[in-house]
Structures are given as C-alpha cells and as structure tokens.
Amino acid sequence: MLDKKTARNVRQMFFEEFAECHCEWLRKLVAKYKERGEYPIFPTQVMEYYQNPSDKVLAVLSTLCMCWDNDKILEQIASMRKLIGRNPTQWWRDREFVTISVGREQNKTIDGYISGHYWKIAKVYDILYDLCRDGHELKNPHDVLGSASAFNSFCDKVGQVCMVSDIEYKRDVISLVTRTSDGMGRNLWPTRPDKVKCPQSNEIKNYLYIWFPYWRTRMWTWEEAVSLFRLENNYDFFYAFYAHQELGMTNPTACREYLQLYRLRWDKNMTYPRYDWVGDRGRMPKIEFNDLND
DSSP, rough: OOHHHHHHHHHHHHHHHHHHHHHHHHHHHHHHHHHHOOOOOOOOGEEEEEEHHHHHHHHHGGGGSSOOSOHHHHHHHHHHHHOOOOOHHHHHHHGGGGGGHHHHEEGGBTTOOTTBHHHHHHHHHHHHHHHHHTEEEEEOHHHHHHHHHHHHHHHHHHOOOOOOOTTHHHHHHHHHHHSSSSOOOSSOOOGGGGGGGOOHHHHHHHHHHHHHHGGGGGOOHHHHHHHHTTTTTTTTTHHHHHHHHHHHSSSHHHHHHHHHHHHHHTTOOOOOGGGGSSSTTOOOOOOOOOTTOO
C-alpha cells in the first residue's frame, strides 16, 4: 500500500497529465471572461459609488454585514449607502455610526437582509475606529488596513464579534477586489498576484471537486489544489467558476456533454492524447457568452 506522500504524488501527476487540455481550456475561458468585463453582482460594487480611495475602503467594509448569496444585493447596497452617506470617511471620523447602535435603532436591519442589523454595522466601524486611533491621532483606514495581515486580523475580529459565519469568503473576495487590477479588481492596495488567495465558497469548492475528484481525499490544501489547474493566477479559479457557470447557461448541452465525457474518462483512470480532447472528438464547449444586458 502506498504511503500518503507517494499516493499524493502519483495522483497529482495523473491529474496534471489527464487535465492538461482542460486547464488550457480554462485559461482561455478566464481570459475571454475578463476581456468581456461583465460579472455577476457582488456587494463589493458599493465601492463604485465613491471616488475617494478612503471612501471606497469604508464602503466596502460595510459588505461584511450584507448577505452575499440572495437576490437582493442591489437593495442591500442602496440601503447601506443611505446609512454611510455621500462621505463615508467623514461619517466614520465623526463617529456617526454610534447613532445606529443605540435604542430601537440597533435592531433595525438594512433592506434585503433580515440579519443585517444596524448594531453589527456600527460595531464594524467601531472596531475600525479603535484600530485606527493612535493617541490623539486618527489614522486613515486606507493606510491601516493596507497590509494583508492587518486586514485579515480586522476581519477575524469582525467575524467573532458580529457573528459573521462566512467571514473568510467575504474577506478573500474583498481582498481580491482591492488588491488586484484585473477582472473586478480596483487596485486599492496593490499586491503581488501570487499573494492574493482564491476565495472559496461551498459552490466553488464543489466546482473544484467536479474536475479534480481527488480533492475530497484532503491530501492538498485549498491553495495547492487550485494551483494544479495552472491558471495565470490562483485567484483566476474564482473567475473560472463564474465564467463556466455562465457558459453553462449560454450553451448547456455542450457543457453537459463535455463534463460527462471528462468524468467518463476519469473513471477509466486513463490519460488521453490531445486529439482526443481538442476538436470534434473532445467536444470542448466553444467559449461564447451571452450579453448580460440582453
């Protein structure tokens, strides 16, 4: 019987050879998806209503108190903007968030999310205020949260105090948006691409398992497993998921047939030459997207 390290190496080598053409196809899928530049609605889009980098940072932190997986994201964004106003930085510096943390106000919720309580929103900004306070000086949140370690620590505390169960996913998506310049990235805190993690939700983890069934053996960390797909950046797997999801709505038959072929060949535990993947024999879906505005 193979020891764990040897078994891991053997399985990894098999996947890398078996999925070579699939990974190549994924790179093209992500490239075309980013080139088009249209993405699903994320709460982080609240940043787009502000021009000042500091206001953008203050605004995006409010998304930690939103629900990211319901169909009322735009309602939540509109409601949150009413709370933090046109100048979130001044609103925060003047500690106006305190007014929504007392009396009857504290139990009110933003539109579109029954658990988006005002007291939680106020607490996010109170934690930030304490973090930025240095004697009589109040530092700029844009500077204080600029490092990944500082931002991660801040999110950890918010998750504990405000009982945000999916804080890691929210944290990583916010980091992707604020630290990268491609795709949805806004480059607020420029970071080397290899330092940006690929966000992981249950849906994205299931997506990885579909194409890399060995994932369930837990022999690889999340980042290690994602890296096996050999995309330009690890976080591109996040885009691959949404691109593939949209392609499946544009061309469901081709996507379904390709997945069936992939899994059928995987179950045979055999590698196949390139001509058996690419072209008519391989039936890889043609990468064409519908216009989201249609």
